[in-house]
Amino acid sequence: MVKRIFNQVWNWVDDRTGLLKMLGETARHLVPPDAKWWYVFGTATLCAFMMQVLTGIALAFAYIPSASEAWSTLRFINDTAPFGHFLRGLHYYGASAMILMVGVHMAQVFLAGAYKFPRELNWATGVLLLGFTLVMGFTGQLLRADQNAVWTVVVAAEQAGRVPFLGSWLAHFILGGNTVGGATFTRFFAIHVFVMPGFIFAFVGLHLWLVLRHGVSEPPQPGKPVNPATYRQEYQEMLHKTGRPFWPDAAWRDLVFCLAMIVVIALLAGLAGPPELGKLPDPSIVEASPRPDWYFMWYFAVLALLPHGTEQYLLVYGPLFVGLVLIALPFLFNRGERSPRRRPWAVATVFIVVVAIATLWRAGVKSPWSPNFAAQPLSAAIVGATNGPVLVGAQVFQTKGCLNCHQVGGDGGQRGPDLTAVADRLTPNLMILRIANGGVNMPAYAANLTPAQMDALIAFLQTRKSSPP
């Protein structure tokens, strides 16, 4: 009885909308039989995106995108609102998952050569979606509206400022004026909440349409190169012979993986919690140590490590070049072997990129190039003298900022070499030479130290030996 009514309603809706059967057929489109766990990452990215939409909508119920109120509404969301803390966590780890999954999806598609004929535009739309995802990550960090957000906007504006001719206009556009102010956050809110999600929805639609149009690529086999003249026919024959319906034969893996991902996100949100809100977004507080969220930490390191003088060009042309290479990739290599076993350069590329990003990320977390403003004063045990030139030299070492960039006895900065045992390798004359003249990453102290201070400093540094004399 219930079933009969349900069927009647179902048939009526299908008759009037014409959608249900079509959706059913789409869901049951044939996919290659051995498309298994390697194929879940695209759906996982989409799943993370849907989660971002939902949690984002919820956050928008309380968030006020105004420079004067954003921070306090976030305090309310974080500290008072039911589920608020958890929801912020979901949105943050969801963003992290989306960026991670988009990267893994891309690497998998690249390694499997799935971007080759006829799926060039699947790849190209995917590259655009990667770009939109990164913009979402970046603008999302800004909407946290704390001190870090202010400096992130400034750093972004400075990078845009390096664009030839248009630079200062672009920077002005990003800041929403001459300085960070009332206009800045509302603009990024609109971009984060309307513009970019709109683009993502549209291009996800196109991306999925292309997946349906060209079919899910079959797992690559060594010795079976893509030949555009015959590929489509062979693919269709294979599908008709051995294809399985996507729903549910393949879809269950996608959904199980998405569930696992959501569980991990929820655990992180509940246990580790969302990132702390920093100080108020006051651009006049000079005590700041701006750092990006983890997914841009590697780029933060790139910015610090670019050879001096090259950033004028690399800041703009570097990302442009990477973007163009990614878009052009399937058009340059749209045929031939797909299997990673026959494409050592593809494997090497992914390996190098992953190792490079991981290394840069680690460097960014440690930021050894940043002066250590919190270095503890040298202890008496480390100084090793209670009077005389060695003690005076140790004081000079601290007050003149040496300790901000050099370590002695385990404390201090990491910008310059560790000076714990500097007397082992440098004579007093060489020390004076370096201190007075400086270097690429060290100020010249010639005009900054009196002869007496220099003598005391050298006396102190001469006692820095690996084994006590």
Added chain:
Amino acid sequence: MKEPNPEPAAPGCPVTPAELSRRQFLARLSLAAGGTGALIVAVPVAGFILAPFFERTKEVWRSVGKVENFKIGDTTAVQYEDASPLPWAGVTARSAAWLRRVNADTFIAFSINCTHLGCPVRWLADASLFMCPCHGGVYYADGTVAAGPPPLPLPRYPVRVKDGQVQIQTSPVPITS
């Protein structure tokens, strides 16, 4: 579902040249109407969004303290309000500069923004150096680059003494181009 199909005629439906040109006209009319409508909406939307491209705020002088509050030789951070902050700007309306009193009536105001990527530099008084917390830029007391990636010296802001008050002219965040 019937799609309008102006170009190839359906079988059994011969098209006369008059009909064809009528369809051509209607197709062009539709495109022109749609395009014009879209343009009418697009102009204000684009103009509104791109407005900061063209806006130039008038800079003003802001007092940051009495002359005698600053010791000769000292460099201190001073805060002041932007030229024309929006009512909802809150604390983001504030800006800062490093102000040094050189002698009885000469002041220098340095931007706090590193010329590398804009992070706020800190003045280390004993070391007589500005240090940037982001990528390790260091400047000498006169603002010239001492170490690290900054391509240019620290910019200076216009500063004057008027009626016993030190005044700094509000300035855009300096953008290295």
